[in-house]
Amino acid sequence: MSSPTRLILSEAQRRVVQHLRIHGPTARVHLAQTLGINPATLTRITQQLVEDIPTNSETGRGRPTIPVAIAGDGGWSVGATVHPGWLELVAIDFRGEILFEDTLPFTQNDPRVFARTVEARLRTLVAQRSFMRGRFLGLGVAVAGYAIDGDRNRRAVVDWIAPWDNIPLREVLGDVLGMPVWIENDAAAAALAEFYRPEIIRQHRSILVFFLGHGVGGGLIAERDLFSGEFHNAGEVGRLFPGSEPRPSGVDLLETLRRAGADVASLADLHGLLDPYRAVFDTWIARAAKQLTAATHSGVAWLDPGAVVISGALPQSVLDRLAAQVTEHCNRLFSGLRAPTPQIYASRLGSKAVVLGAALAPLHDVLESRR
Known part of the structure; x- marks a missing residue:
């Protein structure tokens, strides 16, 4: 395996890569104008970092405008x-x-x-x-x-x-x-994975993420950086939901299903139980959504995120329903406010996040x- 290399970018290089990550492929001339970098300098400092995107579009007289994007082999x-x-x-x-x-x-x-x-x-x-x-x-x-x-x-x-x-x-x-x-x-x-999704990073600077796996955790992106807090424990939302009580976690869902008679060993088994134990899922989702709404309401008040993402190792349909119910609850809580309120997403990454x-x-x- 190749030896690890500490890649250190200059401020100008970081600005270029971040701009392309947020805004997508951009014509080199427009990129230089937007960032206030001389075109020749831009070409020199972005070698191995960006690549031309072939295009068949016609731009009229002169050379065609060729967009550049982040180079995968950087x-x-x-x-x-x-x-x-x-x-x-x-x-x-x-x-x-x-x-x-x-x-x-x-x-x-x-x-x-x-x-x-x-x-x-x-x-x-x-x-x-x-x-x-x-x-x-x-x-x-x-x-x-x-x-x-x-x-x-x-x-x-x-x-x-x-x-x-x-x-x-x-x-x-x-x-x-x-x-x-x-x-x-x-x-x-x-x-971090949720923030780098194109539909998130291109619309929002700050997000609040709930990750529902074996436990319940959270993460914060503030002004496009991972916010860790004074003691590197920002987002430890599990503290809000003691393990001795019902909580919006995967383990809690497994235990709820077992009490209802389901033979379930791990989160990977949940998909096969969605239909036979629909009523159990309905009750659990309704309760978990109310718990996540309370945490969301507090997080929005303190952090003012542009988006809230419900992520985790649960089936996609469960994440979708949780996001929909949290949205419904929050719409009532936020009604009458003139300030913008965050969009609430269900993750599409699942446990891979x-x-x-x-x-x-x-x-x-x-x-x-x-x-």
Whole structure:
């Protein structure tokens, strides 16, 4: 596998890439005018970062106006996360588009075994794919757990990955892998993935994301950057819903179905139960939507997001219905306000949002001024 390369962009380069990511392909002359960059300088500083988009359109006299877009081969990164019983990987190019997705059985809970498994699998995949020999930016790892003592690399984790608890994950994983590693909370990673969806990033600067998986988490994008908070725990909405009480989480839904007599082992089994247990789903969705509405109302009051996204590992029809009911409740709560209110979306990424957001972490870091 190619050696990881720390890609550092100048302020002008970041502005160009961000503009193209938000606004899509743009004629080079218009890009230079909009950003106030000399056309010759623009061409020089964007080598390997942008590419011409072929077009058959006629522009009249003179040379045709050829739009440019982000070049996929400007770099690539990988995201990884572990689930109960399996490991998930995804690689993306510099545009943020998926190069490959991969899953494999994994029952170990040792982070070092996780790192060695990821390294071995990546070596195999890279050997099979010639397009992955370009600039490798690093690995993002999404972890189910909140930061301890303000250190984003030390996490209080869920029980089934207990050996990951309160250890310097970036150093432990990086030492085994020999590459830059980004550690992120799973729900915060999902928020990053949701924000990079074209229909979101091209309309909104700030979003609030709820991720409903085994637990319930959240993530915040503020002014196009992932907001982590003073102690790197912004979006820990699970605190609003104690595990000892009914909550809008996947585990809670599983337990609700089991009490109703369903034989269900994991979230992957939910699709087959939608029809036979329709009434159970209806009741659970109605209750979860009210809980998410309360959290949304508070989040909107404090954060003023442009959008709220209901994301997670639940069936698409469940996410759709949750978003619709939260929208209905919020319309009543916001009625009479003259201020703009956020649009509420149901995610189309499903559980893949977590690993995709992990892969986006190295790329997002390159595009931000934070160092």
